[in-house]
Amino acid sequence: MRGAARYGIEHEVALLRADGTLADFTSLRYEEVAAIVAELPEDPDDRRDLRIGDAGIRRKRWYAEGFERFDDDGRLVRFDPKGIEIRTRIHDDVDAVTGALVRDLASLSDVAGRHGLHPMAIGFNPLRSVYPLLPPLTAFELAGQAQSPEERTAHLHMVTYGPDLNLSFPDAPTDPATLADAGAKLTHLSPYLVPLSFSSPFRDGREWGGLSARTSLRTGPRPAVLVYLDPSDPLQVSDPTLTRHAGIPAEVGRIEFKAFDACPDPALYAELLSLLTGLLRDTTLPGRRTTPDAALHRRAAVAGLDDPQIRAGADAALSAAAAALSGEPEHTDRLERLRVRLDRRECPAHALLTRHRRGEPVAGLPARTPAPG
Helix, strand or coil, rough: CHHHHHHHEEEEEEEECCCCCEEEECCCCCHHHHHHHCCCCCCCCHHHHHCCCCCCCCCCCEEEEEEEEECCCEEEEEEEEEEEEECCCCCHHHHHHHHHHHHHHHHHHHHHHHEEEEEECCCCCCCCCCCCCCCCCHHHHHHHCCCCCCCCCCCHHEECEEEEEEEECCCCCCCHHHHHHHHHHHHHHHHHHHHHCCCCCCCCCCCCCCCCCCHHEEEEEECCEEEEEEECCCCCCCCCCCEEEEEHHHHHEEEEEECCCCCCCHHHHHHHHHHHHHHHCCCCCCCCCCCCCCCHHHHHHHHHHHHHHHHHHHHHHHHHHHHCCCCCCHHHHHHHHHHHHHHCCCCHCCCCCCCCCCCCCCCCCCCCCCCCC
């Protein structure tokens, strides 16, 4: 992909109650989330870059994220929220888009705090691994599931939290072959990239033995990357999906990386956006996959950058990105920070585990008695 990139971020957050307990689909009511969103500002100019959707739930940069239930006639009868998603407009540089996210996250924190809730970034529900489809899906819902692989697996996202990091290249071709190749390249590289973001070491109320419960459950059944084509272009058939038709003109040519864990520090998103920019500019890396390597993602989810194969793949990707962005200090400085993380084999999950093992409350889990020694 040639030329300058433009960027957008979609960032999912969980919500904690004032006592530190997680407010998830078992206890969080749609009315609670809607009351928060109602107090946040609506800007009609957002609609140039952000899709609203049929239900109107996404009218703002903040909206309730969850799972909709319908009766047999297609009427919405229930909305189970899992948290709130923040979407930025499209920006011309990485600092601008991460700055917008930081400001919108601060606004959300202020408003949510008045409602007794606090946003928290973590990759996986630390208490529950499964969102039960109860009552069973109706005929209308089953028909909706049959429309795409993503609809079939949509319920999985109720226990996961992550970002969509969006890039587009206005000066690059937007033909289906070029865009699909870019998506296939990032899909191939995904298991080597995602350990830099891992932030979900807890599952079912305890440490689960790895660094990303989200990656272990999600990537494979769900896509690592989506690319958005003009509605007149043919789609590539795959399961999970790689190519999708754009819903608004601003989406045409968008490359959306979906496999990172939600990051507690938006500065890490800036580093990852520079990494993705360099990888999409790179012309040397050969690997391509239409669908994610689920087994390799699960392997990465456990050992992260301690796995020699995963670490070697991450090193090669980072080196290629740095070469492609040579002479662009705004990117290369961020890549150098990622290099430090890689050399230390570091991800956000390690800090969460350290706090948990000290007996501190963390990520919606209560304080515990530290292990002896």
